[in-house]
Amino acid sequence: MQTQQASQKYLLKAALLISIAAIAYWAYDAFRSDAAPEASASAATEVEAVTLHREEVPLYKELPSRTTAYKVADIRPQASGIITERLFEEGATVTQGQLLYQIDPAPYKADFDRTIADLNRAKTNAKLAEAKAVRYTSLVKSKTISQQAYEDVVAARDQAVADVAVAQAAVSAAEVSLNYTQVNAPISGRIGKSSITAGALVTANQTTALATITQLDPIYVDLIMPSRDLIRLRPQFDNAQKLKVSLDNEEGQPAYTQEGELQFSEVTVDQTTGTVLLRALFPNPDRTLLPGMFIRARIHLQPVQAIVVPQAAAQRGSDGNLSVWVIDADGKVQAQPIEAQQATNNGWLVQNGLEDGTMIMTKGFQKTRPGATVKPVMASSPSSPKTDKAE
Structure with a gap:
């Protein structure tokens, strides 16, 4: 009997202890649940932020381009004959007017001498005709000769004068042909290989060039720009001040030390590519650039x-518009739409939608939401002294 009563007391104590433990656990859990929101509210999430400032941003536009010679002259003979001498070194620099080839002048010299003789004969005949006309003038006045005879003499004199002019023109033509036996450089520049050697027969105005001279300093650089970009940047090109142009390699590093100037843009659009050609002029004193x-x-x-x-700070919505998360003075985050004028190397170029001194989030978007309170940790400024690329 006593054993049964002891067992009942033991069970009663155990049930009481279990009940007390359950009540204590429930109270602790409720306390923890009530305290969690307060703890969350009091601890603001740290996010990376940056303060934006309006500043002068240099811009550039990168385009594929190709170098083009400033001047190119194909050397062709203007007289026919045998080349007796080549007077230049292939690949050398020649000056305007320098003698390059000598064509055998003998036949042209003989023709020139003949025209000189014809001119002298015409001048002699003209002198005789003039003297005769003077004599006939006095005779016709005294009625010694007929009027018809006098007019014949005057006509003969005028014919002789015309013969002198014809002979003089023939001399000039023969002299030009003789001078054409000397093939001179029409421009200064670097001359390429010669297509003929001494002893070769050439003909006037032949199709095959004897050589080609290329002027390398200065040199043109032809840039290819999409027509849509030309329309957008037209105010820049219409500026009275010529825009500067530089040349870079694939890594964006300067590939050429000299700067050029934009000269003009083509007046028509290539219908097959939808592009417009722009031309810049570069000094090329060391002949580094080749056509x-x-x-x-x-x-x-x-x-x-x-x-x-910064591009990482801009979020694009389902409608395609850009927005940033602005942090106000109380540390609360709000989404702010922006209008980006164009993309640059460092981010989006914004002229409307943000005020000078605005603080925005750059990192930590997954840790918070609009309307939440955050603790901004300032990052480095997005601006850079480096020029920004205009897209």
């Missing part, structure tokens, strides 16, 4: 006053 080279050209545009938003 036909492909290279990246950078047009330095006029700088603009704008705010640069």
Whole structure:
């Protein structure tokens, strides 16, 4: 009997202890649940942020380009004959007027001498005709000769004078032909290989050039720009001040130390590619650039006053519009739509939608939401002294 009563007391104590433990656990859990929101509310999430400032942003436009010679002259003979001498070194620099080839002048010299003799004969005949006309003038006045005879003499004199003019023209033509036996350089520049040697027969105005001279300093760089970009950047090109152009390699590093100037843009659009040709002129004193080279050209545009938003800070919505998360003075985050003028190397160029001194989030979007309170940790400024690329 006593054993049964002891067992009942033991069970009662155990049930009481279990009940007390359950009540304590429930109370602790409720306390923890009530305290969690308060703890969350009091601890603001740290996010990376940056303060934006309106500043002058230099811009440039990169375009594929190709070098083109400033002047090119194909050397062709203007007289027919045998080449007696070549008077230049292939690949050398020649000056305008320098003698390059000598064509055998003998037949042209003989023709020139003949025309000189014809001119002298015509002048002698003209002198005799003039003297005869003078004598006949006095005779016709005294009625010694008929009027018809006098007019014949005057006509003969005029014919003789005309013969002198014809002979003089023949001399000039023969002299030109004789001078054409000397083939001179029409421009200064570097001459290429010769297509003929001494002893070769050439003909006047033949199709095959004897050689080609290329002027390398200065040199043109032809840039290819999409027509849509030309329309957008037209105000820059219409500026009275010529835009500067530089040449870069594939890594964006300067490939050429000299700067050029944009000269003009073509007046028509290529219908097959939808592009427009722009031409820049570069000094090339060391002949570093050669015609036909492909290279990246950078047009330095006029700088603009704008705010640069880091690309990582801009979020694009389902409607395609950009927005940033602005942090106000109380540390609360709000989404702010922006209008980006164009993309640059460092971010988006924004002229409307943000005020100078606005603080925006750049990292930590997954840790918070609009309307939440955050603790901004300032990052480095997005602006950079480096020129921004205009897209």
